[in-house]
Amino acid sequence: xxxxxxxxxxxxxxxxxxxxxxxxxxxxxxxxxxxxxxxxxxxxxxxxxxxxxxxxxxxxxxxxxxxxxxxxxxxxxxxxxxxxxxxxxxxxxxxxxxxxxxxxxxxxxxxxxxxxxxxxxxxxxxxxxxxxxxxxxxxxxxxxxxxxxxxxxxxxxxxxxxxxxxxxxxxxxxxxxxxxxxxxxxxxxxxxxxxxxxxxxxxxxxxxxxxxxxxxxxxxxxxxxxxxxxxxxxxxxxxxxxxxxxxxxxxxxxxx
Amino acid sequence: xxxxxxxxxxxxxxxxxxxxxxxxxxxxxxxxxxxxxxxxxxxxxxxxxxxxxxxxxxxxxxxxxxxxxxxxxxxxxxxxxxxxxxxxxxxxxxxxxxxxxxxxxxxxxxxxxxxxxxxxxxxxxxxxxxxxxxxxxxxxxxxxxxxxxxxxxxxxxxxxxxxxxxxxxxxxxxxxxxxxxxxxxxxxxxxxxxxxxxxxxxxxxxxxxxxxxxxxxxxxxxxxxxxxxxxxxxxxxxxxxxxxxxxxxxxxxxxxxxxxxxxxxxxxxxxxxxxxxxxxxxxxxxxxxxxxxxxxxxxxxxxxxxxxxxxxxxxxxxxxxxxxxxxxxxxxxxxxxxxxxxxxxxxxxxxxxxxxxxxxxxxxxxxxxxxxxxxxxxxxxxxxxxxxxxxxx
Numbered sequence: 001x002x003x004x005x006x007x008x009x010x011x012x013x014x015x016x017x018x019x020x021x022x023x024x025x026x027x028x029x030x031x032x033x034x035x036x037x038x039x040x041x042x043x044x045x046x047x048x049x050x051x052x053x054x055x056x057x058x059x060x061x062x063x064x065x066x067x068x069x070x071x072x073x074x075x076x077x078x079x080x081x082x083x084x085x086x087x088x089x090x091x092x093x094x095x096x097x098x099x100x101x102x103x104x105x106x107x108x109x110x111x112x113x114x115x116x117x118x119x120x121x122x123x124x125x126x127x128x129x130x131x132x133x134x135x136x137x138x139x140x141x142x143x144x145x146x147x148x149x150x151x152x153x154x155x156x157x158x159x160x161x162x163x164x165x166x167x168x169x170x171x172x173x174x175x176x177x178x179x180x181x182x183x184x185x186x187x188x189x190x191x192x193x194x195x196x197x198x199x200x201x202x203x204x205x206x207x208x209x210x211x212x213x214x215x216x217x218x219x220x221x222x223x224x225x226x227x228x229x230x231x232x233x234x235x236x237x238x239x240x241x242x243x244x245x246x247x248x249x250x251x252x253x254x255x256x
Numbered sequence: 257x258x259x260x261x262x263x264x265x266x267x268x269x270x271x272x273x274x275x276x277x278x279x280x281x282x283x284x285x286x287x288x289x290x291x292x293x294x295x296x297x298x299x300x301x302x303x304x305x306x307x308x309x310x311x312x313x314x315x316x317x318x319x320x321x322x323x324x325x326x327x328x329x330x331x332x333x334x335x336x337x338x339x340x341x342x343x344x345x346x347x348x349x350x351x352x353x354x355x356x357x358x359x360x361x362x363x364x365x366x367x368x369x370x371x372x373x374x375x376x377x378x379x380x381x382x383x384x385x386x387x388x389x390x391x392x393x394x395x396x397x398x399x400x401x402x403x404x405x406x407x408x409x410x411x412x413x414x415x416x417x418x419x420x421x422x423x424x425x426x427x428x429x430x431x432x433x434x435x436x437x438x439x440x441x442x443x444x445x446x447x448x449x450x451x452x453x454x455x456x457x458x459x460x461x462x463x464x465x466x467x468x469x470x471x472x473x474x475x476x477x478x479x480x481x482x483x484x485x486x487x488x489x490x491x492x493x494x495x496x497x498x499x500x501x502x503x504x505x506x507x508x509x510x511x512x513x514x515x516x517x518x519x520x521x522x523x524x525x526x527x528x529x530x531x532x533x534x535x536x537x538x539x540x541x542x543x544x545x546x547x548x549x550x551x552x553x554x555x556x557x558x559x560x561x562x563x564x565x566x567x568x569x570x571x572x573x574x575x576x577x578x579x580x581x582x583x584x585x586x587x588x589x590x591x592x593x594x595x596x597x598x599x600x601x602x603x604x605x606x607x608x609x610x611x612x613x614x615x616x617x618x619x620x621x622x623x624x625x626x627x628x629x630x631x632x633x634x635x636x637x638x639x640x641x642x643x644x645x646x647x648x649x
Binding site: 062063064087090091093094095097099101102103104105114115117118119120121122123124125126127160163164167 | 463464465466467468469546547549550552553554556557564569
């Protein structure tokens, strides 16, 4: 009940509100005063050098990482030390990982139906029908009864996306979804993500795929040393970088 | 560069790898054949020279010695063959007790390693490090001579409600003698077990159809204890207690666990449990953290993550390790001989061999028993293993 009440308290368009978020790993200050508001349906690409805190910030949103100071509200639910709130937020947020993290002991279909059956308490038939619908969307319905180890990296990542979609999330987080893929498989995963973006999904995507950023991002966020250094439209970020740090970063990744 | 040595199109017979390997294998076969021939013919010649009869006829001769503990009726007038059975059953008994208890101790201690409670975590580490690093024989002596021998005499027995007694001569607890109507209680136990299987299938089907989950574990436990209890009450407790009582210097009646069995079972449990705890820890740690993160990201609760994601994947690491721990336990049970627990090794390779001198037959029979027992364990564990293995490619 308390979760529902809190939902109505904050009544605006912003589906994610991050205020003065700070996180330390022991002495190391990973995230410094992060402030970020994400509108419903907005597509955000987060880039920055390695160790800049971009993954950590993203993982705070569904509490795979804890933070020490500041506040975080997802879809009107505040992230506090309460299992009910954490579960409510995780139900709204899907996540795709760099290394897919499919469950190797379950078939593709079972990977997709696990959440709907055990979290949403859906009948098996209904869960399987939903799963097949999303497998068709990511164009691999014929692999339903195979195990993850029998699929290529690109196929596994598409299954991982479908697994998240089966839970009907409001927000999708992507943590370097193409970094572990062979070059020829990157496109098939990006295609699925572009299609998802076109359907209006709220997306936060940590990636170095600048072509993808230019194509779908409403806003690009550049992070360095635990801070949001610059944020703007892709055109401004790429063509008119304001800070030396972003200029340096762009020169390093676009040089090749 | 045109001076390269030409490779002949037909190499010499001995340079052909196929021919070579056939020749080597033939040589090895002849060598092995001669080795065994000389061993067997030598042994037979020596035995004949010393006047030892070979063969298994001795099994039918009267043994003439008593055995400390037997699961089947046995006295000194029985045959050597029966001493074999008595010893075998005692080995099987201590092995089964050891395997069951060490598995329980091991799983608890292995999981305790991941406890959020510092004290529990340190306790688990201390347990593993202590008992894994001390020789088993020493541990058996510790339990037998230091712990159990320090217990009070029969007259000063420690007792639990005057029905269970513990003293230097062993552990005494009441037996149950079935009376009329006991079969109803047995039937209730059987019904509960069958009921649990039916319940499990029904709950699975209901979840598949409607998505509703059912607390199978709690209801199963309720049935397992509730049904027999109900039968006991309805039938007016159709059992007679056989409560041990002190007579002279010792207890009579009830069921006795001799200190030798207690010490051996304790030592095997505690020692093997430490290794199983390590196996369980390794199994859980072998599941990448990304699995937990992915499960959390789809909203699974911690308990469900353990049951549906971690345990099934940890088992494929744990099961092969368990297999070798169980096999070690069975083999280590031969250390019984150090404190005189009458297992197969103590009775048969010890006393029976001493009295008959039929070394070859007795050692061979005993080796065959341990071989068969361990192959059976292997077979069962491999079946379990293939059911938890992953399909890849």
